[in-house]
Amino acid sequence: MLLKKLPDFFLWTLLYLYGSVSNAQSTPDLSGVWQRNFSGNSSLVPAPPMTPWAQERFNLSKPLHGPRTASATASNAAEIQCFPMGFPATYYRPRPFEILQLPNRVVMLFEVGNFWRIVYMDGRDFPEVPLHSWNGYSIGHYEGDTLVIETRHILGWESENQQRWIDRLGHPFSDEISIIERIRRVDDETMENEVSIHDPIAYEGVLTGTLNFIKKEYELAEFVCQELMLSDLPEMRPE
Amino acid sequence: MLTTMASVSIEAHHAISAYDRSTNITISGTVSKWQFINPHAGLWLDMTNENEETEEWSAEFQGTLDLYRHFKFNKDTFKPGDQITLIGHPAKTGDTTMSARIVIFADGKEVDVRSAPD
Numbered sequence: 001m002l003l004k005k006l007p008d009f010f011l012w013t014l015l016y017l018y019g020s021v022s023n024a025q026s027t028p029d030l031s032g033v034w035q036r037n038f039s040g041n042s043s044l045v046p047a048p049p050m051t052p053w054a055q056e057r058f059n060l061s062k063p064l065h066g067p068r069t070a071s072a073t074a075s076n077a078a079e080i081q082c083f084p085m086g087f088p089a090t091y092y093r094p095r096p097f098e099i100l101q102l103p104n105r106v107v108m109l110f111e112v113g114n115f116w117r118i119v120y121m122d123g124r125d126f127p128e129v130p131l132h133s134w135n136g137y138s139i140g141h142y143e144g145d146t147l148v149i150e151t152r153h154i155l156g157w158e159s160e161n162q163q164r165w166i167d168r169l170g171h172p173f174s175d176e177i178s179i180i181e182r183i184r185r186v187d188d189e190t191m192e193n194e195v196s197i198h199d200p201i202a203y204e205g206v207l208t209g210t211l212n213f214i215k216k217e218y219e220l221a222e223f224v225c226q227e228l229m230l231s232d233l234p235e236m237r238p239e
Numbered sequence: 240m241l242t243t244m245a246s247v248s249i250e251a252h253h254a255i256s257a258y259d260r261s262t263n264i265t266i267s268g269t270v271s272k273w274q275f276i277n278p279h280a281g282l283w284l285d286m287t288n289e290n291e292e293t294e295e296w297s298a299e300f301q302g303t304l305d306l307y308r309h310f311k312f313n314k315d316t317f318k319p320g321d322q323i324t325l326i327g328h329p330a331k332t333g334d335t336t337m338s339a340r341i342v343i344f345a346d347g348k349e350v351d352v353r354s355a356p357d
Contacts, residue, residue, distance in 0.1 A: 071257055095304070111304070221304050227276040233299050234336050235257045236279060 027101065028145045030183060033220065034191055034213040035096040041065045043167040044088065044195055044209035054172050054202040060160045061170030068170060072236055076163050077170075082225035084115050084134035085165070086154045087179050088195045091211055092168045096218050106140060106147065113225045119149050126152055132175060146184040152177070156201075166197060166207070174201035189215045258299075258328040258338040266296050266337065267324040273317040277302040282317055282339065284325065298325050298339040300352055310350050321345060 050058060062070035064077050078085050079093070095112035106119040119140040126137060136154035140147060156175035157164050166173050177199040185191050190212060197207040228236065268286035280300040285293050306312035317323065324343035330336045340353045 218308060221307075223277055223302070223304060225277065228278060230274070230276055231279065231281060232272075232274060232283075233279060233281040233297055234334055235299060235330065236281075 027142055028147065028185055029101070030099045030106075030147055030185060030191060031101050033096050033098045033216045033218050035216050035218075036091055036094065037190075037212045037214045038092075040092045040094060040168055042092075043169050043171060044197060044211075045207050048166070048171050048207055049204040050171070051200075051202055051204065053174070057157050057163075057172040058170050061163055061165065061172065063165070063168055063170040066169040076161055077168065078163055078165070079168070079225075080228070082113060082228065084113060085168075086135055086173070087117075087151055087181070088193075088197075088211065089165055089167055090115065090135070091193070091213075095223060096216050096220065098220050106149075109220055111220050111223045114223060119147075132156075136179075143182075146182050149179075149181040149183065151179045151181070154179075166199075172202055173197070173199050176201045186212075191215070257330060257332075259331050260328050260338075262329055263326055263340070264329045264337060265324060265326050266298075267322070268296065270317045270319055270321040270323055271295070272319065273314070275303055275306075275312070275314040275316070277304075280306060280312075282323070282325070284323060294335055296325075297336045298327060299336070300339050306352065310352065312352075 048054075060076075062068070062075045062077070064070065064072065064075050064080060072080055084090065085093070090110055090112065093110075093112040095110065097108055097110040097112075100107040100109070104120070104122040106121060108117040108119070110116065115135065117135055117138060119138040121140050121142075123141070124139060126139065130153040131137070132153045132155045134155055136151045138149050138151040140149040142148070154173070154175075154177055155164060156177060157172040163170070164173055165171050166177075177197065180196045180198075182194040183191060193211045193213065195209055195211060197203065266284060266286055268284035270282065271285050272281075272283040274281040279302055282298045282300065284296045284298070286296055288294050300306060303312075306316075322345045325337065325339050326341040326343070327337040327339040340351065342350045342352055344350075
């Protein structure tokens with residue numbers, strides 16, 4: 001009796017294994033270490049259409065990059081204060097980051113500042129009561145070869161000395177910002193992220209642009225931003 | 240001498256504003272301090288000027304991980320007493336500080352620290 005059932009058992013085992021493999025294949029492989037392939041002096045769109053709210057705050061920003069570059073000692077950029085920059089601004093830093101894909105989440109490890117980000121992939125919605133944070137709350141899912149991430153609840157622009165920007169050029173965002181990222185692998189060496197920013201307080205319409213990344217063989221290493229405070233270089237220390 | 244930058248895929252925090260990138264200066268001297276830290280490493284040299292006076296110069300480098308990944312620099316790359324020549328951009332303020340571009344070690348080895356070979 002048992003012997004008669006054995007072929008069935010093997011058949012079901014094979015079907016189960018085939019199912020697992022096809023499931024695995026349907027998840028795009030984005031894992032590995034990546035680095036930006038665009039200028040840190042750029043923005044998602046060349047001249048974001050700012051609302052008066054944003055223009056007023058943009059005028060108070062003293063960025064470390066772009067046409068309005070201020071010295072490190074005069075800048076009020078979050079990066080010189082070692083604060084996380086949220087998204088997509090973090091991608092504008094030149095430091096590499098690693099993507100780890102787990103069954104129920106995607107983890108992004110950013111070398112800069114040793115920051116990390118968890119994208120929940122288990123079908124949950126945003127928390128009913130938001131807990132605004134520097135890098136916000138991210139949920140995601142796969143659509144074919146694309147990882148789709150939505151991020152909300154990022155701490156928006158606070159004050160002249162607590163700036164939060166969508167880039168490194170001083171373009172502010174508000175608590176209302178929501179960001180949709182569509183990340184897919186173009187080939188073995190390249191990954192693209194089509195980013196859409198919706199922030200009705202700060203910008204007219206939706207800002208959409210594509211950021212490209214190159215695969216790197218680096219192993220991530222420690223990058224403690226606060227070391228900045230130890231620097232004796234005259235141009236480095238904020239006052 | 241390597242004076243052209245093949246590729247500049249790494250960038251300083253504020254090189255645009257703080258240093259005069261249109262000018263190169265050469266400083267030779269004795270290492271007094273090497274701060275191998277982020278986001279920018281710093282090197283201090285004592286240089287004897289034409290009046291036989293000692294001037295203290297500082298030089299800003301990339302952060303530790305760029306220097307390590309591309310050139311295998313670490314906290315022991317420079318030691319007090321080493322004889323070093325630096326070529327780089329002077330500070331716009333006129334202070335004795337610069338943004339380092341090329342390092343020439345005592346044995347003649349040159350490293351273009353502004354150009355990452357990737």
